[in-house]
Amino acid sequence: MGVRAGATVLPGHQITVDEQRRLSVDDLLPSKIMHPGDAEDAGRGLRLCDLTPAAVVVWGGGTQMRLGAPPRRYDIAFSTERMTRLLEYEPADLTCRVEAGMRLSDLQAALGAQGQRLPLDPPHPERATVGGMVAANTNGLGRARYGTVRDWVIGIAVAYPSGKVARAGGKVVKNVAGYDLMKLHIGALGTLGVVAEVNLKVQAIPESEATLLGHFETATPAVAAGLLLARSYLAPAAATVLDRRALWECGLTADWRWTLALKLEGYAREVDAARDQAVGAIRDAGGRVEGADLPATFWDAVRDWSAPDGDVVLLRAIAPIAAIPTLSGAIPSEASVIIQPAAGVVDLRVAPSSAAPTLQRVRSLAGDEGQVVVASAPAAVKSSLDVWGPPPPGFPIMRALKQALDPNGILNPGRFVGGI
Amino acid sequence: MLARLRDVVGERYAFADPYEMRLYQYDASPETALPEIVVIPGTSEEVARVVKICTDASVPVTARSGASSLAGGTVPVEGGVVITFARMDRILEIDTENLRAVVQPGVVNLALSQALKPLGYYYAPDPSSQGACTIGGNVATNAGGPHTLIYGVTVNHVTGLEVALPSGELVQVGGRKSAEAIGYDLTGLLVGSEGTMALVTRIWVKIQPLPPVQKTLMAVYPDVATASNAVSAIVRTGILPAAIEMMDKLSIQAIEAASHAGYPLDAGAVLLLEVDGIPEVAQELGERMAKVCRDNGASEVRIARDEQERQALWKGRKGAFSAMGRLSSDFYVMDGVVPRTKLPETLAKIDAISERTGFKICNVFHAGDGNLHPLVLFDAFQPGQYEAVLAIGDEILKLCAQAGGSVTGEHGIGLEKRENIRYVFSDDDLEVMDRVRRVFDPHILMNPGKIFPGNGLQPSAVRYPPGYSRRQAVAGGEDLWV
Ligand SMILES: Cc1cc2nc3c(=O)[nH]c(=O)nc-3n(C[C@H](O)[C@H](O)[C@H](O)COP(=O)(O)OP(=O)(O)OC[C@H]3O[C@@H](n4cnc5c(N)ncnc54)[C@H](O)[C@@H]3O)c2cc1C
Ligand SMILES: Cc1cc2nc3c(=O)[nH]c(=O)nc-3n(C[C@H](O)[C@H](O)[C@H](O)COP(=O)(O)OP(=O)(O)OC[C@H]3O[C@@H](n4cnc5c(N)ncnc54)[C@H](O)[C@@H]3O)c2cc1C
Numbered sequence: 038m039g040v041r042a043g044a045t046v047l048p049g050h051q052i053t054v055d056e057q058r059r060l061s062v063d064d065l066l067p068s069k070i071m072h073p074g075d076a077e078d079a080g081r082g083l084r085l086c087d088l089t090p091a092a093v094v095v096w097g098g099g100t101q102m103r104l105g106a107p108p109r110r111y112d113i114a115f116s117t118e119r120m121t122r123l124l125e126y127e128p129a130d131l132t133c134r135v136e137a138g139m140r141l142s143d144l145q146a147a148l149g150a151q152g153q154r155l156p157l158d159p160p161h162p163e164r165a166t167v168g169g170m171v172a173a174n175t176n177g178l179g180r181a182r183y184g185t186v187r188d189w190v191i192g193i194a195v196a197y198p199s200g201k202v203a204r205a206g207g208k209v210v211k212n213v214a215g216y217d218l219m220k221l222h223i224g225a226l227g228t229l230g231v232v233a234e235v236n237l238k239v240q241a242i243p244e245s246e247a248t249l250l251g252h253f254e255t256a257t258p259a260v261a262a263g264l265l266l267a268r269s270y271l272a273p274a275a276a277t278v279l280d281r282r283a284l285w286e287c288g289l290t291a292d293w294r295w296t297l298a299l300k301l302e303g304y305a306r307e308v309d310a311a312r313d314q315a316v317g318a319i320r321d322a323g324g325r326v327e328g329a330d331l332p333a334t335f336w337d338a339v340r341d342w343s344a345p346d347g348d349v350v351l352l353r354a355i356a357p358i359a360a361i362p363t364l365s366g367a368i369p370s371e372a373s374v375i376i377q378p379a380a381g382v383v384d385l386r387v388a389p390s391s392a393a394p395t396l397q398r399v400r401s402l403a404g405d406e407g408q409v410v411v412a413s414a415p416a417a418v419k420s421s422l423d424v425w426g427p428p429p430p431g432f433p434i435m436r437a438l439k440q441a442l443d444p445n446g447i448l449n450p451g452r453f454v455g456g457i
Numbered sequence: 458m459l460a461r462l463r464d465v466v467g468e469r470y471a472f473a474d475p476y477e478m479r480l481y482q483y484d485a486s487p488e489t490a491l492p493e494i495v496v497i498p499g500t501s502e503e504v505a506r507v508v509k510i511c512t513d514a515s516v517p518v519t520a521r522s523g524a525s526s527l528a529g530g531t532v533p534v535e536g537g538v539v540i541t542f543a544r545m546d547r548i549l550e551i552d553t554e555n556l557r558a559v560v561q562p563g564v565v566n567l568a569l570s571q572a573l574k575p576l577g578y579y580y581a582p583d584p585s586s587q588g589a590c591t592i593g594g595n596v597a598t599n600a601g602g603p604h605t606l607i608y609g610v611t612v613n614h615v616t617g618l619e620v621a622l623p624s625g626e627l628v629q630v631g632g633r634k635s636a637e638a639i640g641y642d643l644t645g646l647l648v649g650s651e652g653t654m655a656l657v658t659r660i661w662v663k664i665q666p667l668p669p670v671q672k673t674l675m676a677v678y679p680d681v682a683t684a685s686n687a688v689s690a691i692v693r694t695g696i697l698p699a700a701i702e703m704m705d706k707l708s709i710q711a712i713e714a715a716s717h718a719g720y721p722l723d724a725g726a727v728l729l730l731e732v733d734g735i736p737e738v739a740q741e742l743g744e745r746m747a748k749v750c751r752d753n754g755a756s757e758v759r760i761a762r763d764e765q766e767r768q769a770l771w772k773g774r775k776g777a778f779s780a781m782g783r784l785s786s787d788f789y790v791m792d793g794v795v796p797r798t799k800l801p802e803t804l805a806k807i808d809a810i811s812e813r814t815g816f817k818i819c820n821v822f823h824a825g826d827g828n829l830h831p832l833v834l835f836d837a838f839q840p841g842q843y844e845a846v847l848a849i850g851d852e853i854l855k856l857c858a859q860a861g862g863s864v865t866g867e868h869g870i871g872l873e874k875r876e877n878i879r880y881v882f883s884d885d886d887l888e889v890m891d892r893v894r895r896v897f898d899p900h901i902l903m904n905p906g907k908i909f910p911g912n913g914l915q916p917s918a919v920r921y922p923p924g925y926s927r928r929q930a931v932a933g934g935e936d937l938w939v
Binding site for chain 2: 127128129130131132152184187188195197201202203204205207208209210211212213214215216217218219220221223224225229240241242244264268269270271303304306307310355357358359381408410425426428429430431432434435437438441442453454455
């Protein structure tokens with residue numbers, strides 16, 4: 038790539054120093070900002086960026102900006118903050134259409150008024166946007182039972198650098214017309230286009246809910262009990278194993294080293310039966326059951342734990358279930374950990390100083406089928422870490438897809454896997 | 458060419474005999490076209506090598522598995538090589554620990570669930586053709602089924618794929634054990650791509666525990682409008698049944714004539730509902746559902762008391778497709794989707810089309826997710842009837858699109874609907890899809906003439922063969938249902 042002409046006038050609006058700081062990514066500052074009002078507007082804005090060409094970092098709620106490698110360049114902060122409308126919602130169809138900048142908590146409030154919800158619970162819903170959730174593929178604790186973002190998005194409108202806004206999918210829950218381009222944008226971190234609108238399936242809020250804790254001295258039986266339950270017909274809505282430190286970080290204390298926290302949801306009698314089953318499984322595995330009242334904020338704290346601020350590094354391993362006991366045995370003593378056994382997800386919070394060696398060790402233990410990502414880290418630490426690890430199989434296709442949809446490489450350059 | 462293909466798969470498994478080619482010219486759709494060569498590879502590597510030979514020679518490749526496509530997906534409209542997956546029909550691994558199974562594309566859908574049943578598990582997507590269609594075909598079309606209402610369609614159950622690319626490379630994409638994988642979700646993109654990007658040679662699927670109890674209800678309504686409003690009311694209660702199927706008056710008459718399932722002949726419409734759960738919950742939900750049905754205009758609600766009664770209720774629904782033969786020698790199966798709340802008005806409009814054109818149209822469909830299957834009855838021997846029926850199909854799809862729905866809920870675009878796709882997508886939308894396709898297949902050799910409008914042959918070149926009866930083309934006949 039040639040030298041970028043200093044004289045080129047960047048498109049977008051002037052930005053204040055405060056805003057520049059707020060919109061920094063890995064210590065890089067944007068020169069200008071764009072905040073389109075709707076999908077077509079986003080297309081026009083992107084086209085201008087593409088003509089320049091100016092490097093764009095898309096901003097939703099900003100809760101995921103510590104994910105990904107540092108951008109290679111950063112000229113324009115492209116914000117969805119004005120695209121916050123709930124465009125359509127028909128409760129009897131269990132579907133809705135929203136603009137990408139809508140906050141998750143605002144969406145959930147609108148759905149909740151009709152007794153419905155989106156069963157995805159990414160961290161910090163009061164800040165996180167629907168577009169960001171899609172782009173970052175952030176899935177909460179319910180992933181083993183309710184699936185992930187890809188299971189709930191039924192349609193999408195995306196603004197591309199060409200300036201065009203193209204749709205895929207639709208507004209109905211069952212639809213196989215055309216390619217499923219929704220899948221391409223989920224988890225793409227905004228490297229293929231700016232998600233402008235999202236069509237979602239929703240569900241009724243379960244009739245009943247309960248929480249149960251089981252305490253253990255070692256991780257293996259806690260994981261095993263969690264797995265056993267997750268594989269049963271009455272699978273919990275969330276089954277997470279927390280070490281003592283993580284439990285404390287989520288606002289609870291325990292004398293035991295490991296805790297299996299279960300969230301049970303469903304029809305009232307189902308939850309009763311699931312509770313009996315869970316009590317049995319915990320006792321059979323040698324654990325101690327605690328059903329005492331928990332603070333209402335406990336699950337919110339567990340949810341938000343995986344999106345830390347400040348100096349903390351979050352490593353996320355996704356590994357075959359069989360590898361999880363080995364992984365949990367290799368955790369450095371100063372780290373804290375939350376495991377979602379049925380999803381094969383192990384989240385580790387480590388201090389910046391031990392991030393590099395822990396990353397290396399966890400990568401080797403996760404095996405060929407495992408993947409370990411630096412999900413969040415301060416810029417200074419990130420630059421010394423291989424954030425994504427080796428490119429996945431099929432990477433040449435991914436690069437070619439990037440080239441086809443963003444030929445000038447203006448979208449989030451360098452932040453994604455393999456330098457995309 | 459034939460010699461080179463035989464070098465890869467062996468003498469027996471690559472052939473070009475004109476008589477044999479005729480066996481591979483059709484699927485369960487009315488369209489036909491002859492391949493030039495048919496290849497039956499035995500391994501993933503063989504598939505990849507066959508694809509490479511074809512693309513190097515610029516010869517089109519069309520995949521064929523169970524050949525139950527209702528959209529002409531397997532019809533090789535531009536000739537070339539048809540690759541069939543008949544020999545790649547093994548279940549490679551069942552891993553109850555990770556709730557996964559690994560299968561070859563030629564595994565018949567039902568065979569997988571049958572293999573899982575003794576272990577207490579099953580594979581959820583259950584297309585009505587599950588005795589004939591394969592997991593490979595299901596992946597290519599993103600197939601649905603009655604129970605995908607609650608459990609989701611094929612893409613929700615596939616976590617990884619091994620595919621042969623047009624370049625001849627064999628790559629494995631996606632999280633094999635987990636649904637979350639680093640990088641773009643190529644698995645999700647490839648599911649439903651109808652063999653136009655790559656050939657699927659191995660599939661990682663999720664499996665799940667069998668429900669302890671299933672309760673099936675039949676609710677009888679005076680007309681389809683009341684029944685469709687009841688569907689919306691049910692969905693709104695917060696109880697999402699595992700399946701909600703609807704049959705209209707004409708279908709009920711056909712079914713009763715064929716199998717005496719016990720549906721009341723004077724009913725205007727029947728809903729079949731199923732809930733599953735632990736015994737006490739299934740019982741309770743069944744009763745609650747029955748009440749909602751009654752409160753919303755059902756004249757009668759019958760809950761199956763035991764498995765035998767349950768099977769009897771389903772038998773009528775499952776036999777609906779073959780029962781149509783009682784009413785007409787030929788019929789054209791449509792596949793459209795509308796938002797559930799638009800069912801009443803859409804069905805009324807379809808009824809009006811039937812009145813106006815004089816063709817009888819039955820409705821037997823997945824009401825719970827708004828997935829319509831109007832069946833237009835006709836006689837292929839009468840000149841002009843087939844063309845008239847296609848025009849009706851076109852009009853119905855337009856209706857669905859205008860109602861905020863889609864031109865296909867599960868059968869795919871294939872050959873049949875490549876012009877209708879314009880009702881739901883703009884040129885800009887299609888242009889992006891085309892760009893994505895060309896990343897995989899720059900020279901458009903993978904199943905050419907499908908999905909996209911305007912390329913390949915003209916619709917007029919596709920002829921409905923005289924005397925052709927759709928029912929004859931479908932393997933298994935009696936057991937299949939739409
Ligand atoms: C380290 C870390 C780990 C996390 N792990 C998890 C987890 O495991 N599970 C979980 O549920 N949640 C997780 N989260 C939470 C998640 O980040 C947020 O809750 C939310 O999903 C992101 O929404 P946002 O609006 O804040 O996105 P942002 O942070 O603003 O954006 C996220 C990414 O998407 C891009 N983007 C934003 N909007 C668009 C758009 N409209 N179109 C295209 N691209 C766009 C951005 O450029 C950025 O790359 C994590 C957060 C962090 C920081
Ligand atoms: C009576 C009847 C009832 C039906 N009911 C349903 C239903 O309820 N739900 C539903 O979704 N469908 C239904 N269908 C349609 C059909 O069964 C599905 O589309 C099914 O998924 C096709 O599977 P198949 O193995 O027969 O594939 P085929 O018909 O052989 O192929 C279908 C498409 O997939 C491509 N393909 C096949 N194998 C591969 C591969 N290995 N790699 C890449 N591409 C490949 C083909 O080229 C073609 O485009 C029904 C059909 C009939 C006849």
